[in-house]
Amino acid sequence: MESLLRVIKNAERKGVAVGHFNVSNLEMLKAVSSVGRKLKLPIVIGVSEGERDYLGVNQVRDLIDSYNSEHFESGYRLYLNADHTYSLEKIKEAARAGFDAVIFDGAGLPFEENIRRTKEAVRAAKKINKEILVEGELGYIGRSSKLLDKLPKGAAIKTKDLPTAEQAFRFVKETQVDMLAPAVGNIHGMFAKARNPKLDIERIKEIKNAVKIPLVLHGGSGVSDKDFRAAIKAGISLIHVSTELRVAWRTGLEKSFRKNKNEIAPYKIMPGVLKEIEKVVERRMVIFRGR
Numbered sequence: 149m150e151s152l153l154r155v156i157k158n159a160e161r162k163g164v165a166v167g168h169f170n171v172s173n174l175e176m177l178k179a180v181s182s183v184g185r186k187l188k189l190p191i192v193i194g195v196s197e198g199e200r201d202y203l204g205v206n207q208v209r210d211l212i213d214s215y216n217s218e219h220f221e222s223g224y225r226l227y228l229n230a231d232h233t234y235s236l237e238k239i240k241e242a243a244r245a246g247f248d249a250v251i252f253d254g255a256g257l258p259f260e261e262n263i264r265r266t267k268e269a270v271r272a273a274k275k276i277n278k279e280i281l282v283e284g285e286l287g288y289i290g291r292s293s294k295l296l297d298k299l300p301k302g303a304a305i306k307t308k309d310l311p312t313a314e315q316a317f318r319f320v321k322e323t324q325v326d327m328l329a330p331a332v333g334n335i336h337g338m339f340a341k342a343r344n345p346k347l348d349i350e351r352i353k354e355i356k357n358a359v360k361i362p363l364v365l366h367g368g369s370g371v372s373d374k375d376f377r378a379a380i381k382a383g384i385s386l387i388h389v390s391t392e393l394r395v396a397w398r399t400g401l402e403k404s405f406r407k408n409k410n411e412i413a414p415y416k417i418m419p420g421v422l423k424e425i426e427k428v429v430e431r432r433m434v435i436f437r438g439r
């Protein structure tokens with residue numbers, strides 16, 4: 149199987165981005181997987197600490213292996229990422245379970261402490277599996293994948309608060325992360341009634357020029373198509389989407405309940421939910437692949 153790093157570097161060369169979608173349950177995984185299969189594209193499945201606790205660290209790995217072995221011929225592949233991880237213990241747990249990538253999230257820490265703890269996480273993860281990719285986070289962008297009515301408290305949005313190319317360069321050099329997610333005007337979560345703030349495309353370019361390694365954009369929900377395209381062109385090669393999938397899950401479930409008032413068979417209720425999630429994933433994937 150092609151390594152995730154290769155997949156991301158290939159995307160970079162082609163001027164497209166790989167999609168990263170968070171899943172909380174089997175329905176979401178089924179929906180994301182079916183879009184990957186339909187479009188014949190690799191996809192990264194993200195599970196946060198909460199999602200891992202719910203799904204089971206080893207169980208989600210097995211599920212993805214099972215999908216991959218069944219569809220090996222089709223050209224689509226699922227990769228598994230331990231999304232936002234805050235402790236060394238959880239980093240090690242994911243590395244031992246055979247995740248393809250882990251994120252150590254020290255974005256809420258002071259800069260020097262973030263460097264020190266991320267470096268520690270890189271060492272610990274690579275000691276368990278030298279192939280695993282470790283992503284670092286620079287600049288606080290909030291933490292929750294939910295519908296917002298105001299900006300997350302303390303989030304770096306204004307140009308003067310965003311990490312600079314110099315900071316990014318030092319962070320990458322000292323921590324030796326494989327991928328970097330800098331704050332570039334993006335936030336976690338999405339506004340219920342408005343667009344998310346605009347991305348700072350210039351800052352993406354500056355950081356990309358300085359660090360050279362793959363850049364990751366978090367908080368893809370609520371970002372405009374135009375901003376996505378410009379961000380990819382400026383150097384983003386992996387994009388995270390979570391909140392939009394959660395919204396689709398809930399909307400789909402409510403619609404399905406209304407439509408099947410007396411139905412009690414989950415496998416008759418859930419296809420409507422899957423369809424709703426698939427629409428979101430496909431719409432995003434099409435933009436990420438520059439189609």
Ligand SMILES: [Zn+2]
Binds near residue numbers: 232336388
């Ligand atoms: Zn994120």
